[in-house]
Amino acid sequence: MMEMQESPQTPVVMAQLSWFFGIATIVKLLLIPSYHSTDLEVHRHWLAITHSLPLSQWYTDETSEWTLDYPPFFAYLERFLSMFAHLIDPQIVHLHHGLNYKANSAIYFQRMSVIVSDLFLLYGVYRSTLALASLKRNLIWLLVIWSPGLLIVDHLHFQYNGFLFGWLLLSLSFLAQGRDVMGGFLFAVLLCFKHLFAVAAPVYFVYLLRHYCRGGLVRGFARLSVMGAIVVAVFAAAYGPFVYHGQIQQVIRRMFPFGRGLCHAYWAPNFWVFYIMLDKGIAFLLRKFGFNIPAPVASFTGGLVGDASPFAILPQVTPLTTFIMVLLALSPCLFRTWKDPRPRLIVRSVAYAYTCGFLFGWHVHEKASLHFSIPLAIVAVESLEDAKHYFLLSIVSCYSLFPLLYEAQEYPIKVLLLLLHTILMWFSFSAQYSGSLRGDKKGGEKQGFEVGWVTKSYLIGVVVVEIWGQFLHPHLFGDKLPFVPLMLISMYCAIGILYSWIWQLKSILISS
Structure with missing residues (x-):
């Protein structure tokens, strides 16, 4: 992240941040009666x-189809919350009568x-x-705390992503400050809350291997042992009771x-949207030419899921295939991190x-688009190009969540959230980069926050897709x-x- 530009008083910063959080909380309270999934x-x-x-018996119960499938720390959190729920209304935590x-x-x-x-997110x-200049600090607060994606997913659709992203941002903040042990510990805790x-x-x-465990063979091995012991301790606290009860496989x-x-x-x-559509397109053409192409067992266009021969022409995709593809896509970043493990690049790499x-x-x-759109809000203040990228990405990420709120009464809410977010981003980025220079420092030409014609054309396309659907x-x-409208949103986003x-990927590889 950025180097420290000013050292504000902690109470002042917290007071300003509380104002942002207070406004967001008022909106969340107003959304309580709205749709929930x-x-x-x-x-x-x-x-x-x-x-x-x-x-x-937590992971073996099948009283409902909604079986427990999050890691143990999240189950412990549910157990903690259930004590208060029981005091408010015992029916909430009644296993059979409460279905x-x-x-x-x-x-x-x-x-x-x-x-x-969400106090963890705060x-x-x-x-x-804390180490940023006030303008950049306020901009990040706006992008994260007032994130329309988090409002849609957590406070309408209903989940606990703000809590989880709080842990992630805490971990990244410690890594960015060079406090690797604490950063690694918090990430291990996060994995025991949600394994995704x-x-x-x-x-x-x-x-951590290259940045924390450096300094010679003996010192490096000692530090690796310390980090390993911390991770093992965290996972033992999470999974140990289930190992004891013989439930770990379940x-x-x-x-x-x-x-x-x-x-x-x-x-x-x-x-995989493009892969599915390519398969369907080829199958459609072959049928037109008289080939006998059987329909796949699982109909993607019907909104169904299943792993029984969903493709008619292209090779079937397995979990191992996707795992290998993720690793291949990630490998350039891993090589760059190995070669140059700098704290200021860690947020980019994780995103x-x-x-x-x-x-x-x-x-x-x-909903997983929040996993990279939230960390990238921290990166968005580092340069004009980062801001332009985030401006487009955050709009696309939020718009891709629209199908989660499919009831008519929520339509104005999600549209207004996205429009307000877009306007606030535009004016905030314009305020930050109104004095940016194009060219060299001496003869540069001042420029404001402007996006290119490609971005403008793409965003107009978002409007067209929404009007059609x-x-x-x-x-x-x-x-x-x-x-079809959902398919168009998926493909376009x-x-x-x-x-x-x-x-x-380009920004990581060329970062200096």
Whole structure:
């Protein structure tokens, strides 16, 4: 990250940050009565599991289809929250009678638990920006704390991503300050909360090995042993009780359900969208020419998932295939980190790792775009080019989440959130870069925050896709082909994410 430019008083910074957080909290409170997905029942049921059953049965219970599939630390968090839920309404944590319990007490308690847990995000942002100049610090607060993506996913759809990203930002802030042990410890804790963050583990491993474990064979081995002992201790605290009860294999099976298929019900905007459409296009043409091409067992255009022969022509994709592709995409970043393990590049590298996982991973959820859009908010203030990239990426990431809120009453909310975010970004970046110079320092020409015609054209395309899906398609086709608007959003946003991946790789390789 950036070098320290000023040393503000901590109380003053916290007071300013609290103002940002307070405004966001008011918006979150207003959104409590709004739409929520089945994830609210998922987490309510996890409260019931962890409250009603002994630890040895948490990962074997099948009372509901919403079985516990997060790592143990998140299960411990649910157990902690369940104690308060039981005091408010015992029905919330009743394992059998509480199925699909939708009383206001349950909804309000769970909504408030997410809002309170966002205090971890607040502290993570605080530590990540304390050494920055006030303008850059405020800009990052705006991008993260007022993130429309986090509002949509956590406070409408319902999840606990703000809490988890708080841990990630804390870890990255310690690494950026050269405090590798604390950074590694916090990342290990994060992995025991949600294992999908493990995509960045190779970057952490290479970075810590080269940056922390340097200094000769003896000193390096001693430091490696210390870091290894810390990671082992964290994982022992998380998984040790389940090893004791003979449940560790069941825990692993729940955490990695590869049978769910390559794609989520709504396709995440990644590389596999193009692969699926290529397969369907080739199959369509061959059928037109008289070839007998059987239809795949799983119909992607129907929004279904499954891993039984989903492709008609192209080779089937397995979890191992996606794992290899993620590693191949990540390898240039790992080589660069090995060669040049600088703290100021770690946030870029971790964000790039999550972009690789999003583009090429197995059964990726559209919500996973937050994994790289949130860390990249820290990078966005480093240069004008970083700001331009983030401006486009954050809009694409937020727009790709629109299908999560499919009810009519939430449509104005998600549109207004994105429009307000876009306007605030534009004016904030313009304020920061109004005096930027094009060319050399002596004869440079002043420039403001402007995006090129390619970016403008692409963003106009976002508007066109939305108008088609929301207004023209229903008018022209009625209830026919209901998945086509979602498919168009996935494909169009996938182009933007693919561009971001290439841009990030280039920025890492040429960073000086």
